[in-house]
Amino acid sequence: MRILLFIAFGLLLSACASQSDKAVLASADIKVAAERPDAYLAQLKGQRVGLLVNQTSMVGQTHLADYLLENNINVTRIFAPEHGFRGDHDAGAHVNSEIDAKTGIPITSIYGKFKKPPLEMLQQLDVIVFDIQDVGVRFYTYISSMHYMMEAAAEAGIRFMVLDRPNPNGRFIDGPILEPEFRSFVGMHPIPVLHGMTVAELARMIKGEKWINQAQTLDLVTIPLANYKRDMFYSLPVAPSPNLPNDQAIGLYPSLCFFEATPISVGRGTDFPFQAFGFNDIAMGSFEFSPESRPGSALHPKLEGKKLNGVDLRQSRQRGLDLDWLISAQVQFAKDGMELFERADFMDKLAGTDQMRKAIQAGQSAEQIKQSWQAGLMKFKAQRQPYLLYE
Known part of the structure; x- marks a missing residue:
């Protein structure tokens, strides 16, 4: 019997390994749109091209701007989003316009003086x-930033092309639908926190649902990925921003970002941003860390130089939207007579509603809170269906 059990266990491990290997192979086969030049280069020949790109805009080992220039595409301007063209600006930091030293192409920030360039x-x-x-x-x-540039393109009567890339959180659809009164730059569309769409699919939805001015006039072109399904695991080859340095941070970001509206640190100013959380006046856990100033990723981070006690999530398997950490923090803060949501207005902008914050303060469980979203999520899933490009 013991031998049979060992054989069965071995077969199970082999099957799991086989499925894992298939997933890795499938992910390795994904080809981002920028690596499909036959699908878009001809459309750019003879055109005056502007690029909305950053450090993730790679064609293999070459930046898209350099790749297009090598292929005789007339790139005349680069637009830089939050974190800058090279991705070396801290979150929320003012991004200045400049000239790219390598190519001599002027760079215009759309995360500084204006969010939408002049006509x-x-x-x-x-x-x-x-x-x-x-x-x-x-x-x-x-x-x-994509929203504002789509609107600017529509108003100027020029084409807007999206080269698609995978959504590393594409398996999940979760969180409250944004309510109009909480619309801001950290939430512009009536979609859930985790929407499960790629940028090309979202662009199609923005146009189709008329979420921008003159949406009906926008000449939108989307270049899809090859060999992609949204439930595939995808490890990002380039960090999308300084404080999301790896897959673990990207997976935990949807849950931990809500702590940005509280006094609690999420590890900015450490080697593990968005992979831990902690506080100095309340022992939230046994993990000790101390944030330090790091130009380019965390200049003067929250609780800089203080010894914090919290939770290390670097080995956590949590993915999707997890409210338990936030609910636990609320219980601990309330017990000590402290206010967790010291920036309630920012919390509500992140959540896209004030109902989530109020439910947590009222002591509701994660299950109760998530249940309140289900009708909105069902409606959203049906609404997004015409704009999807992948299984």
């Missing part, structure tokens, strides 16, 4: 190409 600037272009790796979370601002 006269766009009238010098024929097409804008968007190629940025997103993480599939509503409050990650690259999709907000």
Whole structure:
């Protein structure tokens, strides 16, 4: 009997390994749109091209800007989102316009003086190409920059092309639908926190649902991925921003970002941002860490130089949207007579509603809170269906 059990266990491990190997192979076969030049280069020939790109905009080992220039595409302007063209600016930091030293192409920040470039600037272009790796979370601002540039392109009467990339959180659809009164740059569309769409699919939905001015006039072109299904695991080859350095941080980001509206640190200023959380005045766990100032990723982070006690999530298998950590923090803070949501307005913008914060403060469980979202999520799933490109 013992031998039979060992054989059965061995077969189970072999089957699991086989499935894992297949998943890895499938992920390795994914070809991002930028690596499919036959699908888009001809459309850019003879055009004055503007690029909305950052450090993730790679064609193999070559940046898209350099790749297009090597292929005789007339790139005349680069637009830089949050974190800058090279991705070396801290979250929320003002991004200045400049000249790219390598190519001599002028760079215009759309995360500084304005979120949408002036009409006269766009009238010098024929097409804008968007190629940025997103993480599939509503409050990650690259999709907000895409929204404004789509609107600017529509108003200027020029084409907008999206080169698609995988959504590393594409398996999940979760969180409250954004309510109109809580619309901001960290939440512009009536979609859930985790929407399960790629940027090309979302662009199609933004146009189709008329979420931008003059949506019906926008000449939108989307170049899809090859060999992609949204439930595939995808490890990002380039960090999408300084404080999301690896797959673990990207997976935990949808849950931990809500702590940004509280006094609690999420590890900014350490080697493990968005992979831990802690506080100095309340022992939230046995893990000790101390944030330090790190130019380019965490200049003067929250609780800088203080000894914090919290939870290390670097080995956690949590994915999707997990409210338990936030609920636990609320219980601990309330017990000590402290206010967790010290920036309630920011919390509500991140959540896209004030109902989530109020439910946590009222002591509701994660299951109760998530149940309140289900009708909205069902409606969203049906609404997004016409715009999907992948299984």
